[in-house]
Amino acid sequence: MADRVNVGAGYPVIVGEKLDVGETVSEAVEPGSCAILTDSNAGPLFASGVRASLEDAGWSVVETLEIPAGETSKSLGAYADILRALARANLARDATLFALGGGVVGDLGGFVAASYMRGIRLVMLPTSLLAMVDSSVGGKTGVDLPEGKNLVGAFLQPEIVAANLDFLDTLPENETSNGLAEAIKMGLLAGGEYLTNLLRVPEALAGDPESLEKLIIHAIRYKASIVAADEREGGVRAILNYGHTIGHAIEAVSGYGTSHGEAVSVGMCASARLGRRKLGVDFVELHEELLASAKLPTKVPPDIHPDGVIEAMGRDKKRSSKDEGHKFVLLEEPGSPRWGVAVSDAEVREILEEGR
Numbered sequence: 405m406a407d408r409v410n411v412g413a414g415y416p417v418i419v420g421e422k423l424d425v426g427e428t429v430s431e432a433v434e435p436g437s438c439a440i441l442t443d444s445n446a447g448p449l450f451a452s453g454v455r456a457s458l459e460d461a462g463w464s465v466v467e468t469l470e471i472p473a474g475e476t477s478k479s480l481g482a483y484a485d486i487l488r489a490l491a492r493a494n495l496a497r498d499a500t501l502f503a504l505g506g507g508v509v510g511d512l513g514g515f516v517a518a519s520y521m522r523g524i525r526l527v528m529l530p531t532s533l534l535a536m537v538d539s540s541v542g543g544k545t546g547v548d549l550p551e552g553k554n555l556v557g558a559f560l561q562p563e564i565v566a567a568n569l570d571f572l573d574t575l576p577e578n579e580t581s582n583g584l585a586e587a588i589k590m591g592l593l594a595g596g597e598y599l600t601n602l603l604r605v606p607e608a609l610a611g612d613p614e615s616l617e618k619l620i621i622h623a624i625r626y627k628a629s630i631v632a633a634d635e636r637e638g639g640v641r642a643i644l645n646y647g648h649t650i651g652h653a654i655e656a657v658s659g660y661g662t663s664h665g666e667a668v669s670v671g672m673c674a675s676a677r678l679g680r681r682k683l684g685v686d687f688v689e690l691h692e693e694l695l696a697s698a699k700l701p702t703k704v705p706p707d708i709h710p711d712g713v714i715e716a717m718g719r720d721k722k723r724s725s726k727d728e729g730h731k732f733v734l735l736e737e738p739g740s741p742r743w744g745v746a747v748s749d750a751e752v753r754e755i756l757e758e759g760r
């Protein structure tokens with residue numbers, strides 16, 4: 405049984421076990437010529453099966469391109485190589501690009517689809533939990549520059565997202581934890597049934613398909629509702645950055661040795677401590693228990709110095725044209741995020757020291 409979320413009036417997200425990708429996708433997009441973009445982990449595992457399924461449904465797969473796994477492939481160099489390979493394969497203007505992989509393949513493939521021949525159709529086939537709960541929905545695509553992450557890109561909504569839960573069987577446990585960090589974030593922001601459902605996190609980590617499906621559907625439904633209200637991030641979409649202000653800085657200070665999910669986990673716990681201090685509400689234990697149940701860290705790593713984090717937060721902030729101090733998302737309670745809360749350097753230092 406597959407579950408379905410419609411993202412606005414736009415596109416469907418289908419989540420289920422044993423999804424027939426070709427059949428599922430062809431309900432939303434007329435079969436035609438296409439290319440598959442994947443990476444060196446997902447490709448060997450899934451590309452031939454996906455290709456066969458698409459061909460059975462009447463698609464003509466012109467090319468399968470495989471990039472090396474990892475964030476370093478989200479580069480202008482890889483982007484140019486893919487565009488040129490598609491041009492050499494004579495991929496036509498009316499073709500479709502299938503992004504088969506994690507968030508790296510999704511972001512890069514999305515940007516390729518947004519720009520090749522001024523834009524072709526995009527279908528997301530997420531294979532990591534993070535891509536299923538977060539990156540495949542919302543329309544943000546792009547690549548990194550040596551100067552910083554995600555500095556070039558475009559907004560492009562896919563035609564359909566088809567998440568086959570069986571793909572998660574081979575995902576390493578630390579990558580499942582990474583995806584769960586974002587799922588926990590959405591549950592805390594959404595509250596209610598979505599929050600209660602986070603009790604399923606340990607089962608999801610152990611690979612239970614029903615728990616994974618519930619968490620994915622809830623995360624997508626919540627993200628879709630926020631994105632629909634603010635597609636281009638002028639306002640309320642900022643709440644999706646819960647835990648990310650400190651999280652991004654910790655990632656950068658660790659030289660990206662701390663993964664995004666780990667850093668956001670530490671960032672959310674720090675935000676809960678800030679909430680206790682500034683809003684007089686105490687959800688620190690709730691955060692720590694939920695995140696620990698996904699085997700995520702809750703304390704600031706001992707080798708991360710608060711001054712480095714504050715400096716990195718300052719650099720991040722320069723990317724916004726408005727200079728208004730650190731703006732945080734805090735929870736008044738689960739389900740009631742407040743955004744734009746002004747936080748000083750001194751307060752950041754204190755909660756980082758407190759959370760070692």
Ligand SMILES: NC(=O)c1ccc[n+]([C@@H]2O[C@H](COP(=O)([O-])OP(=O)(O)OC[C@H]3O[C@@H](n4cnc5c(N)ncnc54)[C@H](O)[C@@H]3O)[C@@H](O)[C@H]2O)c1
Pocket residue numbers: 443444445446449473474475478505506507508509511531532533534535538539540541542543544545554571572573574575576579582
């Ligand atoms: N566009 C957005 O809104 C958005 C949101 C969040 C994150 N992102 C981006 O997503 C990226 C992170 O995504 P990610 O965590 O999926 O990273 P990733 O794509 O690098 O995948 C993580 C690792 O898991 C491997 N993998 C993926 N699926 C697998 C499977 N089924 N079996 C075995 N291995 C598998 C990958 O090869 C990689 O080594 C970052 O670049 C981030 O900026 C984008």
Ligand SMILES: [Zn+2]
Pocket residue numbers: 586648664668
């Ligand atoms: Zn994130």
